[in-house]
Structures are given as structure tokens and as C-alpha cells.
Amino acid sequence: MRTTDLSELAAFDAVARHKSFRRAGEERGVTASAISHAVTNLEARVGIRLLNRTTRSVSLTDAGAMLLSRLSPAFGDIGSAMDGLNQFRDTPFGKVRINAPSSIASFVLGPVVGRLAEANPNLAIEIVTTDRLVDIVEEGFDAGIRLGESLRDGMTAVRIQPRLRFAVVGSPAYFAKRPLPKTPADLAGHVCLQNLYPTGVRYAWEFIKDGRSVEFQPTGPLASDDHELLVEAALSGAGLAYVWENRAERDLRDGRLVRCLEPWCQPEDWLYLYYPTRKYISAGLRAVIELLRA
Template sequence: MYRSGLTELEVVLAVAKRRGFRAAATDLNMSTTAVSNAVAGLEARLGTRLFHRTTRSVSLTEAGQRFIEQIEPAVADIQQAMQNLHEDPARPTGTLRINSSLGAALMVFQPILLKFLNRYPGMTVDIVTEGKMVDIIAEGFDAGLRQGTRVPRDMIRVPITPNIQRVVVGSTDYFSTHPEPDAPEDLADHACIRARLPGGESSPWAFIRDEQTFTLDVLGPLVLDAPQLMVEAVRQGVGLAQVPQWYVQEDLEEGRLIQVLAPFTPDAPGLSLYYAGHRHIPPGLRSLIDLIHEQAGHFSF
């Protein structure tokens, strides 16, 4: 028999998320009839229809949308509180969902995330990488991972790394046919590999002169949205790129790539983990934060 109370609200949330009774029933391990009856019963008590129903689709009414927005955070907090009663804070379990840029995830993967998984084998880390910023609360993430300057102001920020060294690099093959630039303005005579910003436009390169930072719109044959691809293009002699030194440290040490314009290249902001301050912090996220604090000062990018 169907249980009323919190489960009833969980059913409504599942139907809204899956936009269908059958899919929600599968997620909840309930029959479709039980799910339908739960929604109908709640609508009857509220005196308001929450869903538009047709033979082909299920969608929220305006009142249903408002209801979902109000109850979703509260239900999540209650579910977490119930789970916490059965969890050992020293041995967290469950799934930690993190939204990150690809570059940020790569930088912290070995020194933070792998260490976290080794220390807490009951945890699963689910990372979604994308260039654009998202609302981590609305998208169901526990935390985000970005450069500190990109963290929304209403979030709590946990610094992970100091500022990240940027470099302008080219391959030995490229410089065998092109002179090394002596100043940023010389890049007008070079092929530059640019990064694509989340909005679609190419990113300008950052420089510093007389303690004043400025940007320069460079030109070149490639615009890419993954730093690994940019580095590979540089290795193949396509042109120059401005990237975090972390990506090319081994190439520089072994002489495959050459750094130029070092006096003009400023550091990039360091990475930070961030999360919503008004919500309960699950044990897994708390343990990750503690690990980040433990590793403070051990990073050099």
C-alpha cells in the first residue's frame, strides 16, 4: 500500500523530473498505478492540479512549478538528515556530484579526487565537465569546481590552489621557421591557437606590462575548447598557445616546447571548490573540504 507523507512528495518530484508516471514509477520501485494515485491524492488535498496530463506527455502546471520549487530543497534536506542518522561521519558513503570545467577537473584529479576515493571507498564521485557555468543547486550538484574569480558571490568558496602559472609556448619545429616574439605585439606575425569561451567567442590572451594587465586579441588557424587539444596542436607545430604551465611542464623540461614572452605573462586565478551555504553539507562533501584544507600549500601549478 502506498505510504503518505514524505514519500508522496518524493513521488511528485520524481514525476516532475522524469515528466512521466511510468519512468517515475521505475525510479521509485513502485507501480505506475501507485504513483498516479499518490499524485491524484495530493492534488485532491491541495485543491490544485499540479500536472497537465495527456496520453503522450506530463508537464507541470504553473501552480505545480511553484510547488516543486518550494518543496525540492526541503525534501532534499530531510532525506539527507535521515541518511545522516545512519552514517558514520568518519566513513561517508553515497554519491558526490561535482560540476567542473575539464581543465579544473584534470588539475585536481590526482592530488585531490583520487586521494579522496582511496580514503573513503564508500563514496562515488560523479563529475560533469563543461565550459559554461551552471546553477549547481538547480542542476542537482553538491559542489562546483572553477577558477576562484568565476565562483558566484552567493556561494561558499574553498580555495584549492594558489594562482596558476600561465605560459606562451611553441614547438622547436615551429620556431625553426619563425622568430621568437620579443613582446606581445609581435604575436601579430604568429599563428596563435585560441581557446573558445563558453559563449562561443575566442578568448583573448592575458599579458602584463609595468604592473598593468591587459588583453590582446590574437589570430590563428585554430580555436579549440579543450586545453589538451591546444597543447597537442602546439606539439605538432601548428602555432603558439597560452596555457597553464601544468599542461606543458614535462614538454618544457624535455625540450619539446619552448616558452616565450615569460616577462609579460601573468598568473591565472587559482582553483576553488564552491557550494551553497544555506544548505546542509553532506558528510561526503565535508570530508572533501577537510581533505582540501589538509592539502593546502602542497600544490604548485
Template sequence: MVRPSLNDLAAFAAVASHRSFRKAADVMGVSRSALSHAIIGLEGKLGVRLFNRTTRSVSLTDAGAGLLARLDPILQELDQALDTLSEERGTPSGTLRISANKSGARILLKDVVPRFLDLYPDVELDLVSEGRLVDIVEQGFDAGVRLLEAVPRDMVAVKFGGDVRFIAVAAPSYMDGRATPNTPDDLHGHRCIRQRLPSGKRYRWEFTKRDAEIAVDVPGNLTLDDNDLLVQAAADGRGIAYVPEHFAQPFLGSGQLVTILDDWCPPTSGLALYYPRNRHLPSSLRAFIDVLRQVDRGR
């Protein structure tokens, strides 16, 4: 048997983790065909089939599952050893991958990312803001960003950016001649701009006042999937939108939008950066968290 290279084994581990040649190739920064050829070559060297492949799915064979169980902790120890070497050099390096929603990415890009990249130029930051919630371990991310209340319990969370407030907004031109809603149920008498979540479901607007919590499936003939578009449509007089306050702030300041149901829109716990509790913390992520906390203290 020909001994496989470390690159071959890393390619196998990536495909096994993602159960997809396309996703693994994206994470590794190689073409799908190159990755496929590497796996075929590895199977040839080992003399066993590692994956069951169909046009729709990829799954491990028994031999592949056995190899992964032994290989995964070895690769983790290797990553830790290389990271320790990076620390001894005095500066983090390598790639840091963070999955963030658009709100989180916007906040990070304002102050945290510029300072981090200035301090650690040897780190390549890959900030992905595709909108959907992902399993950061399965998808090969070092950390993720989401609302604090939605962070899985087996993760370590670092809160940042202060509280987040979702608000209902509309253009004065839309409200002209219409009754101002006093309760969330009054929205049923209005035209609302609905939001499609990355999961495909339509978002039910959630309101809180004292001990009362109400979720409203609002009416409307326009559905969008982006907060910037929701705000713009509201400013254009298309109806009432429900968005994070910082997306609407420029339009509120210029008078293009006004708030509605203010007393039903209290602040929530805000955003958090999170990462796996029981995995080695890369020096690049540790440095990013330090910068995040420094910036947050200075707000």
C-alpha cells in the first residue's frame, strides 16, 4: 500500500465532514474536479472505497467511517500544533472563517474588522454573510454570529454590539390618512411588507409589552428577504416594515420613515460571536475575540 499524503487525508476529512464534494471544495479553495481526483487517488492508494456516491448524496462506507474516527483527532492535534507554532512566532496567521448574519457582518465591518486586520496582517479573514443559519462545525467555520438567544447551548458566546431593537417603520406618505396602529393586532388593517427567512418560511412579527408577547402573521402583497430592501420599500411608501433599528436609522434621521408601535418594540439581548466549547481555540480567533471586546468596551 502506498502511504497517502497529508493533503490526501485532509481532502478526505473535508468531504467526510461536509458530505459534499462541492462544499468541501469551497472550504479548501480547490475545484470540485481536483478534489474528486484526489479522493479517487486516495482510494486507489488504500485499496478501499471510502465513499458511496450518487448524483444527489455522498456518504461514508464502513471503511471510510472507521478511517475518519481515527483520523479526525489526529488532524485536530496537528492544527493545534501548527497554531501553537504560530503563537511562538508571536503573531497569528492562517485563515479565520466566520459565518455571520448581515446585521452582525455590518457591525463587525465598521470597527472590529479594520482594527483586527491592521493588528494581524498575516491572518486571512473569510467573513461569510449568506443569511442562513448553519452548523459552523459541519460547515468548517471557526466561529459564527447570531442573536444571543439563538446560540446553541454547547457553544461559547461572546456578546457584542449592545442590545438590538426591532422596530416597525413606515413612510409619512403611507401613514397619511391612515389610522396609526396602537396594538400589533391593528396591523391587520394595514399593508405590510413581509419578510421571507432563509429557511423559506415567512417571518411572523414578534412584539413584547410588559408581560404580553404577540406574534403577528401580517398581511401584505410584497415579500422581501433582505433588511436593506425592506427599509427601502417602506421609505418608498409600499407599507409598514419590521426591521432591526440600525438598518432604518438613516431614513429615520432624514424623516423618510417614522416609527410605529414604539412601546411594543423593546430592546432584545443582541448579537453574539460563538464557537465550539470543546475544541482548540485557534490563536487567530482568540485575537479576534480580544479585538471584539476592546471595541465593544469603547462603544
């Protein structure tokens, strides 16, 4: 088989998996037009339409579905064979794409990416952050990081570090007018800013102490899915914020924020890196997992 044939088949495989020329191009490191050209050439050579294209969507024809079912295992075997060469290198070679929530990526991955890059100079690490729920298979990621949400079937989850926890914080000016709450029940007498999932759904503040779990649903004047914004609102005296401890760490240390209910905010043991169970674990992904577990 000619190199051009294999390149065209790889382009088709990427488009078929992602249902997108743009995402296929991002995975392959080329433009969407280059991917489209390769697939068009492939269809012209075999004389059969493999993809149905509209301005909004891409779908497989019956012929395309049959070809993909045969190609995917073959490309998996090729990937495994190429990755097997890493045993003859000092460090892994290749690319690892990771998806992580924007709200925690900086303090989960930030402390380790330098060590990971230094220990694996031949490894290209690509991290894409977003708080929306991502289908890592469809969008071409090797692995994702989640905060304990349920995973769909066919995924393997590995518990990783660090253990995160929430903090309830307010400004000194805010607490100059109100007493510090001692229990979650005391929050009823405070202005409590609301937390949103990226979907817009509000979520409760969760507390636990001595095995006792308590939820509090805030009704304050501001709601956001951005912890940075909630911290800024708390700094301005707008109310109490329920944010990741790491987001408020500097302001707490400098006295610009005051923490309350700390005994009720226990470290969470629910941070996971996950990947498709059937996917071959490359040496690069294995290096990422080992470092995040340490």
C-alpha cells in the first residue's frame, strides 16, 4: 500500500470517529481542508461515497461504516506496535491529549506538567480545559479528568492526586457586620453566592463532619460556574462563596478573605483520570497516570 493510501485511510478514520473534519484535523495536526481533500481522494479512488456531508453534520454511509469497522482495529494494532518501540527508548515518544475541567486544571496538572515534560522530553502533552462534559472518545482525547461523576460504560477510572476540598470564604468587611457561621445551619442568616454547573443547574453546598452529611442550597444574588468570579465577588463583600480551597488560598494567606466552617469541609477522595477500557495504554499515557497517582 502506498503511503498516500494509508494517509487517506487515517484521515477517513479520524473523520469517522469524530464526525467532524475540524476535530479530525486537530487530531492529525493538519487543516480541516487537508483532511477533506484526503477523504475526497479516497472516495474517488475506491469509487464509493464513504461519508454523507451537510453544512452541519457528517455521517457514515453503509460502506463507510463497514470500512471503519475493519480499519479501527487495524489502526489500533499499528498504534500499539509503534508504541511498543518505546521499550527501546529511555523515555516515551508520542503525543498524549488530556481533557480536564477548567475549574481545577491549574492546581491538579500545574504542579506536575513541568516534571512530566522534564522526565519525558520526547512526549508531546496536549491539555484542553473546559467545564462542559466532554466525550473523550468522540473528541479524540487519550484520557480525561473528572470529579467523581459517573462514567459511561467502557471506561476505566484511576484515582489520582491531589485530594481537593471546598472552602467557605468571605471578606473581613463582610464579617465586620455579621458573625462567622459555626455550623451549616447558620448559613441561613448569611448572603451565600450560588454555584452553577456549566449546564446552568445550581448545586448545593455539601458539608460533612463526624460522619454527618449536610447540604445547604444558597439563594444569594449572584450565581456563577466560575470560581474566580465567585472569589472576586467574595473579596468585594458581596457575600460568602463556596469555592475550591486552592482558588482562595492566596487571599486567605494575605488576609483578604476569611475562612469559616473549615471543620465541615473535608478533603474529597474523588478525583479520577479515566480512559477507554479497550484503548491500548500508551507508554506516554502510562507516564501521566503514574505521576498523577504519586
